[in-house]
Amino acid sequence: MKNLRNGEFFGQTNETICLDGLTITDTEYTHPYVDWHYHENAYFTFLLQGNMTEGNKKEVYDCSAGSLLYHHWQDAHYNIKPDIFTRGFHIEISEQWFEKFELIKYKEGSFTIKNPDIKLLFYQLFREAKMRGDSLEISLNQLLLNVFSQFSDQKGHWEKKPAWVKQIEEILYENATEKLNLPDLSQTLDIHPMHLSRDFQKYFNCNLGTYIRKLKIEKSLTLLNTDKSLTHIAIECGFADQSHFIRCFKENTGLTPLKYRQILRGR
Numbered sequence: 001m002k003n004l005r006n007g008e009f010f011g012q013t014n015e016t017i018c019l020d021g022l023t024i025t026d027t028e029y030t031h032p033y034v035d036w037h038y039h040e041n042a043y044f045t046f047l048l049q050g051n052m053t054e055g056n057k058k059e060v061y062d063c064s065a066g067s068l069l070y071h072h073w074q075d076a077h078y079n080i081k082p083d084i085f086t087r088g089f090h091i092e093i094s095e096q097w098f099e100k101f102e103l104i105k106y107k108e109g110s111f112t113i114k115n116p117d118i119k120l121l122f123y124q125l126f127r128e129a130k131m132r133g134d135s136l137e138i139s140l141n142q143l144l145l146n147v148f149s150q151f152s153d154q155k156g157h158w159e160k161k162p163a164w165v166k167q168i169e170e171i172l173y174e175n176a177t178e179k180l181n182l183p184d185l186s187q188t189l190d191i192h193p194m195h196l197s198r199d200f201q202k203y204f205n206c207n208l209g210t211y212i213r214k215l216k217i218e219k220s221l222t223l224l225n226t227d228k229s230l231t232h233i234a235i236e237c238g239f240a241d242q243s244h245f246i247r248c249f250k251e252n253t254g255l256t257p258l259k260y261r262q263i264l265r266g267r
Contacts, residue, residue: 001076002037006092010034010079017129019137021097022144024129029086034079042073042105043092046122048264049225050086054079056110066222068113068122075110089126091144101141103148114173116214117205118150120252123221127255130263164189164196165203176215177238182208217252220245224261233257 007016007023010031017024023041029052045054047067054061054069056077061069071077073095098105113119121143128139167189172180185208186193200208216237223233234245249257 002035003074004037004039006041006094008039009088009090010037011088017132017136019140021094021100022140023090023092023094024140025090025092026129027088027090029079029081029088031079032081032083034081036076036078038074038076039071039092040073041092041094042098043071043090044122045069045071046089046091046126048087048089048126050081050084052079052081052086054110059110061110061112063112064222065225066119066218068119069110070113071110073105077110089122089129091125091140093144101145114169115150116211116218118147119218120214121147121150123253123260127253127260127263130266161203162199164191168196168200172212172215176212177219177236179238180212213248214252217249220249220257221253221260224257225264230257 004010007013007018007025009025009027011027011029013025013027015024015026026048029050045068047063047065049065051062051064054063054077056075061067063069095105125140125143125147128136128143133139168185171185171188182193182197186196189196197208200211204211206214216239220233220237223236228236230245231242234242237245239245239248246256249255249260253260255263
């Protein structure tokens with residue numbers, strides 16, 4: 001089984017940034033099938049464009065643009081890619097980086113991440129890597145530490161969560177662009193609206209409306225990879241109009257949708 005060294009991925013890597021303990025790569029996947037392999041370091045894969053299937057010893061993931069995966073070091077997996085342009089943004093993390101920041105490496109193997117807060121942090125990581133500011137290293141370290149902090153918070157909540165928490169997470173993830181309301185959600189989950197409103201904050205670190213807006217922004221970020229107009233994207237993501245979309249987008253990412261599109265396309 002092939003062991004990929006630091007910064008090595010199957011495909012055409014178009015950009016590599018090497019920092020102290022971190023290696024960031026922007027790679028176009030060119031292989032229709034990649035046989036079982038593993039990487040010497042832990043790393044994140046953030047799929048910017050296209051689709052792929054990844055399988056490990058426990059699960060198989062169908063990944064579309066916007067998917068985020070975490071891979072434990074030396075976790076064996078394989079990949080299948082359809083005949084379309086597919087591009088991934090990777091952050092590879094050395095053992096020394098974990099030691100420097102006194103973090104314990106996650107050992108659960110590969111897993112997908114749906115939390116919109118973590119995904120929005122990864123869009124910020126991508127933005128910082130592309131803009132190459134004077135404080136690049138400190139910015140990336142801070143954002144990545146925020147990601148692992150979110151992991152810790154979520155893991156603690158999920159271990160003692162009531163059944164409705166996982167249910168509502170799935171409902172919102174699948175239907176965020178639809179018109180949702182508290183009474184209907186409460187009826188579906190068989191929980192009193194007052195309890196749902198009160199306890200949602202406890203498990204998701206924000207209120208229901210804010211969480212739904214984050215999911216809409218997350219969806220819009222994947223659509224900015226296409227040639228669709230901002231008006232079309234706003235409607236498809238469930239925003240009232242383009243101006244509302246632009247305002248919410250900037251509040252959550254610090255950029256306008258047009259500026260993010262330009263960064264994504266290398267302009």
